[in-house]
Amino acid sequence: MGFLGEKDMFCCLPICSFRFTCSRSRGQIRFCSSSRPLSITTTSAPLFLRPLSHNTTSSHLQTFHAWAKSLAFSSNHPDPPHLIRELTWLLQDATSDPHTSFLQLGTTHPIWRVPLRVELKELYVLWKARVEERRPLQYIVGCEHWRDLILVVRDGVLIPRPETEMMVDFVKEIDGSESGLWADLGTGSGAIAVAIGKMLGEDGKVFAVDLSQTAVEVAEINVERYGLKDKVEVRHGSWFEPLEDVVGKLTGVVSNPPYIPSKHIPGLQVEVGKHEPQLALDGGEDGLHHLLHLCEGCLSVLKSGGFFGFETNGDEHSELIAGLMKTRWSGQFRDVKVIADFAGIKRFVTGFKM
Numbered sequence: 001m002g003f004l005g006e007k008d009m010f011c012c013l014p015i016c017s018f019r020f021t022c023s024r025s026r027g028q029i030r031f032c033s034s035s036r037p038l039s040i041t042t043t044s045a046p047l048f049l050r051p052l053s054h055n056t057t058s059s060h061l062q063t064f065h066a067w068a069k070s071l072a073f074s075s076n077h078p079d080p081p082h083l084i085r086e087l088t089w090l091l092q093d094a095t096s097d098p099h100t101s102f103l104q105l106g107t108t109h110p111i112w113r114v115p116l117r118v119e120l121k122e123l124y125v126l127w128k129a130r131v132e133e134r135r136p137l138q139y140i141v142g143c144e145h146w147r148d149l150i151l152v153v154r155d156g157v158l159i160p161r162p163e164t165e166m167m168v169d170f171v172k173e174i175d176g177s178e179s180g181l182w183a184d185l186g187t188g189s190g191a192i193a194v195a196i197g198k199m200l201g202e203d204g205k206v207f208a209v210d211l212s213q214t215a216v217e218v219a220e221i222n223v224e225r226y227g228l229k230d231k232v233e234v235r236h237g238s239w240f241e242p243l244e245d246v247v248g249k250l251t252g253v254v255s256n257p258p259y260i261p262s263k264h265i266p267g268l269q270v271e272v273g274k275h276e277p278q279l280a281l282d283g284g285e286d287g288l289h290h291l292l293h294l295c296e297g298c299l300s301v302l303k304s305g306g307f308f309g310f311e312t313n314g315d316e317h318s319e320l321i322a323g324l325m326k327t328r329w330s331g332q333f334r335d336v337k338v339i340a341d342f343a344g345i346k347r348f349v350t351g352f353k354m
């Protein structure tokens with residue numbers, strides 16, 4: 001996850017999901033064919049999975065759209081055009097119409113009935129929360145598009161970021177990765193674990209670990225959604241503690257741990273700092289608290305030659321960790337590399353246990 005401060009929103013390259021998704025073509029939302037029905041209640045299900053049990057007229061939706069646009073432009077949000085793109089996605093999720101053609105029908109066929117997944121008045125409430133409280137759209141619609149997945153997310157679980165997608169590519173490149181035992185530490189929504197789980201062969205398995213009970217619940221939902229219960233085992237606990245039975249046996253460990261220095265948290269973009277869980281963000285005084293623990297701990301859980309991949313806060317952290325692997329843990333890791341994300345920020349440290 002790369003996190004932007006409020007003031008950085010226009011000057012940095014896109015590393016936060018809110019701007020990334022604007023370049024992503026977000027067509028009609030559908031889970032892939034291998035996904036399963038959700039074992040969660042209708043009201044906590046992602047919006048697009050709820051039944052079309054309400055309806056309104058096209059002219060009422062047109063009125064909502066005009067109001068929502070004017071709220072976006074009259075707010076003090078730093079990027080109103082992006083909010084308007086999100087408005088379209090909200091309407092796509094709330095209806096069964098990927099082209100939002102009801103907005104044109106509002107003029108030509110004003111009493112045309114449009115099926116809805118929530119009551120129209122609820123759409124007003126949701127949009128006010130998006131604009132006025134800066135609640136992330138992903139929490140409002142209950143999902144995020146990530147790689148080829150549509151992952152359930154909710155309050156208390158980090159919204160997976162686009163740069164983290166690269167972690168799965170690192171795993172894919174490892175010889176024999178399909179049959180290995182993997183751990184995704186701090187799994188959150190289960191994003192990395194589910195993506196790895198999909199690549200595994202018969203003998204492969206991923207342990208998806210998180211300290212947050214909410215994250216564990218959401219990860220389990222996503223694992224079930226993609227029919228991966230035999231490939232991904234979600235475990236509750238702190239970092240390596242739930243992995244005592246596989247010490248020395250893992251083919252690889254990947255982690256996107258909390259890495260924001262505590263003092264930077266108040267300056268984060270409002271959507272992140274106010275709404276995403278502190279447990280997922282706060283990396284302690286210098287942001288390295290968890291990363292250092294992971295470097296040390298992976299030496300015991302990995303088998304000889306095992307792979308590790310860690311996401312960091314960027315250039316300085318990656319270089320520092322790579323340096324420590326050659327000094328503090330001299331002779332214990334090999335082929336340590338610092339890898340840049342899409343934005344050219346040195347985001348990842350990868351390598352192998354000797």
Ligand SMILES: C[S@@+](CC[C@H](N)C(=O)[O-])C[C@H]1O[C@@H](n2cnc3c(N)ncnc32)[C@H](O)[C@@H]1O
Nearest residue numbers: 160186187188210211212238239256257258280
């Ligand atoms: C930055 S989030 C990453 C979530 C997910 N892997 C992703 O990339 O979207 C860090 C995760 O680490 C979890 N976490 C924080 N402290 C932890 C600990 N001591 N043990 C295990 N997980 C922890 C948080 O709950 C959060 O889900």
